[in-house]
Amino acid sequence: MPDLRIDPFPSSAELTTLWSAAWNTATAPDFSRILPRSLAHIGAYHDNRLVGFVNIAWDGGIHAFLLDTCVHPDMRRQGIATQLVREATRIARERGAEWLHVDFEPHLTSFYRACGFRPTGAGLIKLT
Template structure:
């Protein structure tokens, strides 16, 4: 199993490599402005390489938000995402969050339910 690191602040190159593989996109967001504001973020490392990531944003109070959960395609189906989400949940609780929110596409419902989330009504506006 990969080693989980709490708040590892991966290099932009490491995040970009993982992000492009996991999300099939040409460029990762600039996390240098995002991660310092997060409640926590976690990286999964295998042989020193970043193979999984999750970010927990927050409102500065009791609400935290699980974002950007991803695992490199070569490392999927090994329980890494589950480990990341469960550890992120633990750390968020430990750091004072009382609610952990997550948005996900329908095909991920069983994954997030298995991680302890229940579905709820929510609203969304696309701004850009």
């Protein structure tokens, strides 16, 4: 199993490599602006290579939000995402969050249910 690291602040190159493989896109967000504002982030490392990631954003109070959960395609189906989400849940609780939110596509419903999330009603507006 990969080594989970709390707040590792991976390099832009590491994140772009993982992001490109996991999300099948050439560009990644500018995490150098995002991660310093996060409650925490967790990297999964295998042979010192970033193979999984989750960001825990927050409102500065009691609400935290899982974002950007991903695992490199070569490392999927090994429980890494489950480890990341469980560790994120633990860290968010430890750092004072009372609620942990996540948005996801329908095909991930069973995964997030297995991680302990319950369905809720929500709203969404596309801004761009």
